[in-house]
Amino acid sequence: MGFLQLLVVAVLASEHRVAGAAEVFGNSSEGLIEFSVGKFRYFELNRPFPEEAILHDISSNVTFLIFQIHSQYQNTTVSFSPTLLSNASETGTASGLVFILRPEQSTCTWYLGTSGIQPVQNMAILLSYSERDPIPGGCNLEFDLDIDPNIYLEYNFFETTIKFAPANLGYARGVDPPSCDAGTDQDSRWRLQYDVYQYFLPENDLTEEMLLKHLQRMVSVPQVKASALKVVTLTANDKTSVSFSSLPGQGVIYNVIVRDPFLNTSAAYVPAHTYACSFEAGEGSCVSLGRVSSKVFFTLFALLGFFICFFGHRFWKTELFFIGFIIMGFFFYILITRLTPIKYDVNLILTAVAGSVGGMFLVAVWWRFGILSICMLCVGLVLGFLISSVTFFTPLETGSLSVTHAELQ
Incomplete structure (x- = not known):
């Protein structure tokens, strides 16, 4: 009997170690939020803004980082500084920032918060990229952030439209970024291609746990290619906007992968999700569809x-x-x-x-x-x-x- 108990304890301990390698749970009220590259972290944000987040021991091979934070329907804010500036912060249910690293930089800090009254459950992750990888949103001219990796989603009862900023070519630390408007030859950003992916959540399941679980399949390039359906490929000459039919009550996640066909590299934007309905509004609410x-x-x-x-x-x-x-x-x-x-x-x-x-x-x-x-x-x-x-x-x-x-x- 004693041997059996020891065996059960060993199995549970091994499962705990495996889960911890992929997901970390915490609460922002504990103070500083520490992140690791490529590891999902679940935590709760409370008022007031902000909570400081930090990443240590950044590899010298990493040129830029993309941080993204997701919630089901309550807005959260991610900012480069404690003071909210329109060109240095992003607010929404799927928000992300690009950190262009300086030479010798090995630590990165940013700030998180929410303006809502109720606590917000979030999932966040940091992804690292090298100088050969294209930079999502690196040639942004439409939205507030200088480099904007976010996908902007609009919907009505009939149609859902996603928009995103064009990407730029990757570059090394301490080097000036390639010009976004210097010619349209194959040595510029105009060689980049954009694959738009669509992923359907399980039907009739509007739970927060289900959304955050499936969002993990839509953040990195290999996961997106393996899990989602590629809808269309856009070139640099096309509008960075795609429309879909709205399906009220059906959860859908969208993401875009930008590819550099010359270097055979790619990077993923910050995925956006929608149910084509509101969790708060009376008319057209997700809980009273039909x-x-x-x-x-x-x-x-x-x-x-x-x-x-x-x-x-x-x-x-x-x-x-x-x-x-x-x-x-x-x-x-x-x-x-x-x-x-x-x-x-x-x-x-x-x-x-x-x-x-x-x-x-x-x-x-x-x-x-x-x-x-x-x-x-x-x-x-x-x-x-x-x-x-x-x-x-x-x-x-x-x-x-x-x-x-x-x-x-």
């Missing part, structure tokens, strides 16, 4: 579609109305969504009105002219909509049909 208007509209639409599937040709004019409704409603919904800022419920009502007009128009065309080929052409068009929609949710679209990602310049 609008009544959507449920009523699509339930009635599904019942009509069920009827058409089994009895359509017996009620020919009803089938024509249904087809005309789909075609007109489909195009009208896209137009008013892209061109107007009206609310979702109003959008749905106008779509129903436009669809009804389209359905009555197709019935009127059949009643006046009686041309079967025109009506069947509309039916075939709806079938094409269905096939293309299914195709857009398969690996075929995300892999080989890159033309579908092209945007109008």
Whole structure:
């Protein structure tokens, strides 16, 4: 019995050592927060700002560091100095800073904090890079930080858009950075390429633990390539902005890997995540998803579609109305969504009105002219909509049909 107890204790101790090599738990109230390169650290931030963080024993082979801190929905701030400056700090649920190291520098300090009332649970990590690696956000001209490795995410009910600053070529300690605008040849930043990756969290799981666990797979280049789906590759001539369909309530993590094809090196930006909903707002809250208007509209639409599937040709004019409704409603919904800022419920009502007009128009065309080929052409068009929609949710679209990602310049 004594031998068995000793064996259990030994196993538990070994598991503890393995876990500690990857994750460190702590609380910012203890004072100075110490970090190690490549190790995740969990801790809680409390008011007031700031808490000092430090990294010791930086290798001489390291040219720059990227620090990133993540929380589920409460904002945290990371800053180069105790005084918050717009060009020296970043605030958000996914915030990062790039530290360009000086010659002989072996220690790095920065500051963390939150302006929220409630304590914020965070996960943070430091990643190191050499002089051959490209610097994410090194040619930033749009955002506040001089070097900005962050991905900026915006969403509404229909669309999620990510933006990021262009990268620059790597360089050694104590050397001036390469110019961002000195020509567009292959010796400049214009040779860099950007791979955009998308990672879906488990469905119907909005817990903080699940998010922070899966974020660990999206911070470094090897992990991102192994875990996420590459959506598109951008060149330096493309806009550093990509749009996706919003999926309210579904957690999604986005990241960008910048590659230098000449040196065969790469670096990862700071990943950003979204649920396309708010954890705090009343309307559109993540905990109360599903609008009544959507449920009523699509339930009635599904019942009509069920009827058409089994009895359509017996009620020919009803089938024509249904087809005309789909075609007109489909195009009208896209137009008013892209061109107007009206609310979702109003959008749905106008779509129903436009669809009804389209359905009555197709019935009127059949009643006046009686041309079967025109009506069947509309039916075939709806079938094409269905096939293309299914195709857009398969690996075929995300892999080989890159033309579908092209945007109008």
